[in-house]
Amino acid sequence: xxxxxxxxxxxxxxxxxxxxxxxxxxxxxxxxxxxxxxxxxxxxxxxxxxxxxxxxxxxxxxxxxxxxxxxxxxxxxxxxxxxxxxxxxxxxxxxxxxxxxxxxxxxxxxxxxxxxxxxxxxxxxxxxxxxxxxxxxxxxxxxxxxxxxxxxxxxxxxxxxxxxxxxxxxxxxxxxxxxxxxxxxxxxxxxxxxxxxxxxxxxxxxxxxxxxxxxxxxxxxxxxxxxxxxxxxxxxxxxxxxxxxxxxxxxxxxxxxxxxxxxxxxxxxxxxxxxxxxxxxxxxxxxxxxxxxxxxxxxxxxxxxxxxxxxxxxxxxxx
Amino acid sequence: xxxxxxxxxxxxxxxxxxxxxxxxxxxxxxxxxxxxxxxxxxxxxxxxxxxxxxxxxxxxxxxxxxxxxxxxxxxxxxxxxxxxxxxxxxxxxxxxxxxxxxxxxxxxxxxxxxxxxxxxxxxxxxxxxxxxxxxxxxxxxxxxxxxxxxxxxxxxxxxxxxxxxxxxxxxxxxxxxxxxxxxxxxxxxxxxxxxxxxxxxxxxxxxxxxxxxxxxxxxxxxxxxxxxxxxxxxxxxxxxxxxxxxxxxxxxxxxxxxxxxxxxxxxxxxxxxxxxxxxxxxxxxxxxxxxxxxxxxxxxxxxxxxxxxxxxxxxxxxxxxxxxxxxxxxxxxxxxxxxxxxxxxxxxxxxxxxxxxxxxxxxxxxxxxxxxxxxxxxxxxxxxxxxxxxxxx
Amino acid sequence: xxxxxxxxxxxxxxxxxxxxxxxxxxxxxxxxxxxxxxxxxxxxxxxxxxxxxxxxxxxxxxxxxxxxxxxxxxxxxxxxxxxxxxxxxxxxxxxxxxxxxxxxxxxxxxxxxxxxxxxxxxxxxxxxxxxxxxxxxxxxxxxxxxxxxxxxxxxxxxxxxxxxxxxxxxxxxxxxxxxxxxxxxxxxxxxxxxxxxxxxxxxxxxxxxxxxxxxxxxxxxxxxx
Numbered sequence: 001x002x003x004x005x006x007x008x009x010x011x012x013x014x015x016x017x018x019x020x021x022x023x024x025x026x027x028x029x030x031x032x033x034x035x036x037x038x039x040x041x042x043x044x045x046x047x048x049x050x051x052x053x054x055x056x057x058x059x060x061x062x063x064x065x066x067x068x069x070x071x072x073x074x075x076x077x078x079x080x081x082x083x084x085x086x087x088x089x090x091x092x093x094x095x096x097x098x099x100x101x102x103x104x105x106x107x108x109x110x111x112x113x114x115x116x117x118x119x120x121x122x123x124x125x126x127x128x129x130x131x132x133x134x135x136x137x138x139x140x141x142x143x144x145x146x147x148x149x150x151x152x153x154x155x156x157x158x159x160x161x162x163x164x165x166x167x168x169x170x171x172x173x174x175x176x177x178x179x180x181x182x183x184x185x186x187x188x189x190x191x192x193x194x195x196x197x198x199x200x201x202x203x204x205x206x207x208x209x210x211x212x213x214x215x216x217x218x219x220x221x222x223x224x225x226x227x228x229x230x231x232x233x234x235x236x237x238x239x240x241x242x243x244x245x246x247x248x249x250x251x252x253x254x255x256x257x258x259x260x261x262x263x264x265x266x267x268x269x270x271x272x273x274x275x276x277x278x279x280x281x282x283x284x285x286x287x288x289x290x291x292x293x294x295x296x297x298x299x300x301x302x303x304x305x306x307x308x309x310x311x312x313x314x315x316x317x318x319x
Numbered sequence: 320x321x322x323x324x325x326x327x328x329x330x331x332x333x334x335x336x337x338x339x340x341x342x343x344x345x346x347x348x349x350x351x352x353x354x355x356x357x358x359x360x361x362x363x364x365x366x367x368x369x370x371x372x373x374x375x376x377x378x379x380x381x382x383x384x385x386x387x388x389x390x391x392x393x394x395x396x397x398x399x400x401x402x403x404x405x406x407x408x409x410x411x412x413x414x415x416x417x418x419x420x421x422x423x424x425x426x427x428x429x430x431x432x433x434x435x436x437x438x439x440x441x442x443x444x445x446x447x448x449x450x451x452x453x454x455x456x457x458x459x460x461x462x463x464x465x466x467x468x469x470x471x472x473x474x475x476x477x478x479x480x481x482x483x484x485x486x487x488x489x490x491x492x493x494x495x496x497x498x499x500x501x502x503x504x505x506x507x508x509x510x511x512x513x514x515x516x517x518x519x520x521x522x523x524x525x526x527x528x529x530x531x532x533x534x535x536x537x538x539x540x541x542x543x544x545x546x547x548x549x550x551x552x553x554x555x556x557x558x559x560x561x562x563x564x565x566x567x568x569x570x571x572x573x574x575x576x577x578x579x580x581x582x583x584x585x586x587x588x589x590x591x592x593x594x595x596x597x598x599x600x601x602x603x604x605x606x607x608x609x610x611x612x613x614x615x616x617x618x619x620x621x622x623x624x625x626x627x628x629x630x631x632x633x634x635x636x637x638x639x640x641x642x643x644x645x646x647x648x649x650x651x652x653x654x655x656x657x658x659x660x661x662x663x664x665x666x667x668x669x670x671x672x673x674x675x676x677x678x679x680x681x682x683x684x685x686x687x688x689x690x691x692x693x694x695x696x697x698x699x700x701x702x703x704x705x706x707x708x709x710x711x712x
Numbered sequence: 713x714x715x716x717x718x719x720x721x722x723x724x725x726x727x728x729x730x731x732x733x734x735x736x737x738x739x740x741x742x743x744x745x746x747x748x749x750x751x752x753x754x755x756x757x758x759x760x761x762x763x764x765x766x767x768x769x770x771x772x773x774x775x776x777x778x779x780x781x782x783x784x785x786x787x788x789x790x791x792x793x794x795x796x797x798x799x800x801x802x803x804x805x806x807x808x809x810x811x812x813x814x815x816x817x818x819x820x821x822x823x824x825x826x827x828x829x830x831x832x833x834x835x836x837x838x839x840x841x842x843x844x845x846x847x848x849x850x851x852x853x854x855x856x857x858x859x860x861x862x863x864x865x866x867x868x869x870x871x872x873x874x875x876x877x878x879x880x881x882x883x884x885x886x887x888x889x890x891x892x893x894x895x896x897x898x899x900x901x902x903x904x905x906x907x908x909x910x911x912x913x914x915x916x917x918x919x920x921x922x923x924x925x926x927x928x929x930x931x932x933x934x935x936x937x
Contacts, residue, residue, distance in 0.1 A: 326807075333806030661802040662815075663787075664763055665791060665796050665819075666788070666791025666792070666816065667787065667816075668787060668820045668821060668822070672819060
């Protein structure tokens, strides 16, 4: 029979041994949960920085991709600044398609996953047009001055647009090799449309020859270069009445160069259009399509633009 | 058997001081080499695991150990700096994903790790709260940093000046905490993660200030030459990046010239990794490439050699202690001679008396061994991380 | 009860020599052993208990020739049949009172400690007036109490022979009488033989017979109860 004193000692000893045994057997601290593997069956999640890239990506990817361009429809994507939550949405995409040419100023101050980011202009960097008239600054006499920048509406040159699309195709195939044939088929169809667009622009350009034209805003550099247009640019906005000095500059331009066709990004307000008409000038609209068109898609908007351009020189369509 | 154990136990409890000392001595004899083995083994395993999980490191030529420790463990010693164009070069080669690292500055004693979002995917780090950094000036905290400093998403954290006496040096930047990582039980828990461009802002390579083209900034203009403006030193620079002044932040010069401490290169496949390594084996190559696993293995080989010596020394000391413990037992037997004679006189069986004495010894040994096992278990749970923190702090 | 024949005993060192030609002690006898220091009183008890072995001669206790047994058998016989009480009590300081009383049952496989034995131990403690101190360590007891514990230990196995070596040497008169009363009561009630070494001549009258160690030089002696 164990006495009371015996029981106490045995109990304490047992507790001690159990505690020690548990301490020795306790598992190591757990590690972070491994991320889930991407679902190969789900559409590739793609985010773009402008509408043309979204259009090209959707044409190439079809239902195998889910392409998002989250900027509001009434904002110029080049100067759009997404809120942090939107940037986080970009971070979580399978692919982020950048335009290059220092387009989308917000990218320089954002954190994006480089491994999933594609610069679609990587194949055309030597063809980018630098902007000559940017304001730059530096610090101190020997300090570096900031870069001037590039014109960025490369998609208005169908040849460059094809290169953007080719970069998108390469990125899609690398991400989903098993869908390569479908992607290539989509690219081929898109390329054919862009080649046809190019052909129509070319025919129009040949028809207007050296007819001087005036662009309302300096966003048609690539179009001008591709088709050898005789063009100069103003700095007018379609919804802002120019001041008198701007009207005078227009008059000087017209006097010096001739040509009474103003090509706008969007329909000018009636007051501007009326004053132009009263001075003998005509307006046509060739949308830049940086953002989603009000109706139709990129190709439809370009077709409408070509149709409007044909008024210059009263060119008829020759199928 | 029960009587034997009971008698032995009562003797040990009665002489609890002596028993405790003997048990502790046995515990130390067993624990010291065992604990050291566990510590070294675990530390080695952790170091090796993290190094093994990092395929390739590219950095400026110099100490491979320093480059590895800084890149993997955010050691306070900054290696020779490389240029960001190394990361651009690797990315353009399409041979590997390039994750830049710039580990140089600190915030309240914790290393600021300048990198990009890819780092979190690579290390499989997950957020426990908030979101990842989205724009300049935002940061994500490791779990231990958030806990130690009592910070959470919405808080702010100021970077530390590199040198309090260098007035023209790096200015503190007030960073906004957007997220806290879940514990990963490694060096990432004790780091502050920012976009690498934020690190360059801390360094002063990027900054934000008033628009010099605006009339309000006239006092900050040194000269104008057409559309080129040169600012003077009095132009006010922001030390916090907000939604209102974010657009004013910019960088001068080419990113490719900007400093980094290393590039984590994750090859697309083995062949790409070999090709990439081959490109750096040229003596004229501007940078070095290394496999962290090999560097750590070499480092550990040295540590393990030292460990062997230490363990041998411990075993020698332990043997001496064991001899002393045996001497204590023998001396106590001498002191108990009268007790033993009494037991034998009244007719106690020699075998049973011997069994009681042996059981006393066994109980002390077992208790010492159990305590040592428990301590070794605690060491296995907590020791390696504590030592790693001590070594790397 | 005890028979010693032609016994010769001496230690390896020294000149001590003990010769007992013939000694008989009957069962139930109470015998006092007296003699000057160094005369071999304790040695005689050790020989009777089988703790020491003679160079020559035989010792029989309770019909068993213990000089013919091996060490293990002698121990088993001793612990089951002979109760020993010492002048210095010889208790284990790290055991409680009860555990000291139960000691013989813990240190040999020949005896089995069970509930009956425990109850007997508690009863013995009650008889000597220490039942309220069973869980105490013996170091907290007075000399008288300690000797009573030692006596209980000696009696727990219900021995046929009690050998007490100056059991009252360190006690005051009250405790001396108390211990002796207990020993004599047990001897009487159990019919056990009691052999006690004592220096106290005042106690000799309580014993039925006296063995003077000086007599072992020459004459045989027979002691009857």
